[in-house]
Amino acid sequence: MRALLAAAWIGSATAACAHAADRPAVGQDLVGVFQRAASGQPLVVVNIGGSITQAGGGWAWDRLAQAFPASAVVGYNAGLSGTGSDLAVFRLERDVCSHQPDLVFIEFAVNDRFGGDEAVIRDLESIVRRLKLLPRPPAIVLLQSAFQGGIALHRHEAVARHYGLLAIDLHDAVARELAVTGAPWSNLIADDTHPTTGGHQFYAQVIAERLAPFIEQATARAGSPLAPEPPLPGPLSAQPLLLDGQLATFPLQPGWIRRGVASDRWDAEWYQAAISSTGPGSAFTIPVRGTAIGIFYAQQPGSGPMLVSIDGGQPQLVDTEGTIFGQVGFGELAAGTHLLSVAIPPTSGGTTSAPVTLGYLLSAGETGASTALVAQGPYTPAAMARLRFDPLPAERWMVIGPFGGEQPTPQAPTADLATVFLSEPEVDLAVSHPGRDGRAQAWRPATGTGRVVDFAAMSGIDDRGVHYAYAEVEVDQAQRLLAAWTLDYFGTLWVNGARIVTYDCIHGGPGTLHLHALEFQPGVNRILVKLHSGSRGNNFTFALERPAGRVEIRAPPFAPR
Template identity: 40%
Template sequence: MPFSINNFPIYSCNWVSLFFAWIGCVCTVVASQEPGSDVVAAFSRATKGEPLRYVAIGGSITQASSSGWIGDWLDEQFPKSEISVVNSGMSGTGSSLGIFRIDRDIISHAPDLVVIEYCVNDGGLTDEQAILYMETLVVRLKSLPHPPAIVIVEAAARRGVNLQRHRRIARHYGLVEADMQAAVEAHLSEHGEDWNVLFSDDVHPNRAGHALYAETLRNTLRPLLNRARSKDRATATPLVPLPPPLSTKPLLLDARLVPLQAYITPDWKTGAPPSAWWGRFFQGAITAEAPGTALRLPVRGTTFGLFYARDTDNGSFLVNVDDSVPSHVYANTRDGFSYLLAGVDLPAREHMLNVVLPAESEIDPSRNGSVTLGYLLLAGETQATREPSPQGTFTPEVLRDLNLVPVPADAWSWTGPFSLSYPKEQMPIDARADTFTKFAPEPGDANFSLDRFTWKPVSAESNLVDFRTLIGEKKPSFVYARTEFDGGSGGQALLSITVDYYCQLWLNGERIIIFDGPHPRPHFSGPTESRSKRVLH
């Protein structure tokens, strides 16, 4: 049975993942009435000499900041107070992982003041998802017996970021906002400077940029500090019932990280955290390396996932919930860490999470090797029953023997590149803005025909093709690729795609996969019914 793959735009870059979930909740906690009054109360207590515990959480922008931008400043402003500063920034992560980290990386430090910076890394989320996760963070913190003051840092990007989702949360709950986009644009305009004076790329501040962030955050908080020092300062946060949630989905208020080092079997051993700097994000680990090794975890709730280590010497693993179509995760595309949710918004009951190391393969040796798992991501348990879930087709025994046949690179052809024209100063760093632009070889109009274009052969030494190198084009652009292969006769087909950047995939003219964020994990599509003719592009 012939198959074709066409119009497959890809890029080469590093990897990261975002995943989403929710559970039911009833919000009966309280929040501050006037914007910033929670900060005034925290500063008033510190002025009197009470301890001030400060936690900053976010992605790589926060991680690279010195003492969360204002740790030293807080120490200067409150000489009578014992100031503690915790930088919980974690590169390559957004609020979708932050909701699982909140207990370990914020609440455990009993904070009085929390800064949340996820605006840039939440850029790939839908409005619904961004509101769901940020609101979950805010409501959970404001539900504590001693709720901390919260400040939302709206970080900047060269071509701007979507500030409105986080801004809606901040204003709905009376939280202080620090608009870094406005501060950066005002500074560059006033001094006649280029973006690169403050940033090392489109989003990451350099030393001067972090200094501007720190100054902006100080200027945002200084009026609240003056109020705290005034004679009529408040020492307790004015409290009113929380407003109804903005999210259309129930909040994920019991999301947490569950360390896996206690889950020991003859095949999975206790392992040490990675020795590099990112090892601090792990609390122990378990490791396995033999092909076919399986781990079955009975879990209760609605949402389940894994936080795992990445190393170029590692292998890959298959993961699913209740024997559903698996995800195939290559843990060796780079060094560091990543996470995925294998089951989202499932019925609130008992489930089974399966992890299987794939069978040994001579065709794709990169799939075999050691795997290191750090945490189970778990949510929805407080709403779940003990009812067992029905199991599906892809049992661990099936996953052990799952061997997909790769389509060789020299079987592909491509056309392009295609791109839009930008002024030099506005040239994007990648092609994300054009992901949904319909270039000529894309289906969707009556005149579409693959035969209208010149298709060139792909030349590559492996089955992973770097189109940026192939086309010799540094400007952000797209290419379209196609191939044909024999999928066997009858039955169903399980298709797998691995891509490191934005792409869309069509099957017989029907779009079946969209990667509109960078660094997606390898993705299975199917099983799908076989036909006599298949066109994937």
């Protein structure tokens, strides 16, 4: 499954579809490729997708070798667990195009479920169109794997229709098979989406059946002239596609060494040319031309955060601790030359316990980009390296709740997030409010220690409802401070009565760090958090950039002002 990404790339509007008469006939690109194979020409097949592809063993390779015994059928598996079409835009050249494919299977429907419609359509169309613009365009088949509960297939289906591609709905095939046999879901799918051994065999069978008519057509036409490639329809997406995405290794920089991840990791081969920080203060800036720029990094147990900025703008604070990988990106940039800066800040103890490891520089949009450097902001690597963040520990918050919670929280917030349960954003700590089941709720000091404000531990509720938390920070001068917080899972942040942000959609994992600039005034500044529980979590953390001058994180109960 996907590691949720730390940033959305580029959204797009979707143009009206081409008229049906302008679209190629579905799957006809397969006929020409199979004609060549039937005549004895080699057949190079590449499967690109996520973990399902990675474990699938090619599915159709054996069937194609049987169908075309005179052809040298070669398969390449470019599956990479946890990835979707948003990363494939950048790895297409290295992992697919470099093999000079005749046939490409694309399997991203499950992992693309986290993306918005416009972004998914744009990313998938960028992949398809780039492949179709190659000197010898390959045939393309979209595979839509099964997912328990179902997924939105309309984005992939729209691209398939627009380009006349064969799309194989494996979810529907699984559902039909189980309905006929009466077997349980686990007979074919081990969890919510990963096939069992029998499930992979079933996928291979379904794909072979869907390819069979095109193989028959091609075999009957073996030796006949190939039909010319039809002209490509106009783009489906209204915004510019990413047709030149690429991966590049990072140059070695002072404070960094050439080191990957542990050799026994399943993805170790991806980090053979990675660079790793040697300690706090490690920082660098590199120029990159394009309209979309990002970093693919390794997550490792104990790894610390990194600050990433484009053109000196407000940095993103990225937590690299974990066991898989992550991606941080900046999209919709001006078509020029940009400066990408990375800095490793010290933790509260002054050191990081494990290095931050950067795998690849991601870029797209170089075509047409100017060599002129765009305007730069104040966040240089040195400035970022000086940033310090101090947590507001649990014991410094007042809390109230639970409210609402008539139903569990699904993958989107319930009406509880928008419901006003108290006089938000104003706070009167002396006033009680009717809470869940009509019981009066009063403000009280949060319990627990450490940086996590854990409503689940305080209330026993981890899958529904709303809680509020309130804190006060006193400073002696007006200043803009960065706040870094995590929330599990939906919520709103106010400072001094002004709403800073509302998270009402998927925003990464529960541990994803979000950075916001806050305007603090001299004296007491009021911070209010409204948290709407996720499906299995109900907590947040909040850290504040160390301010200039005197600061006091006030201890509750707060004195009247």
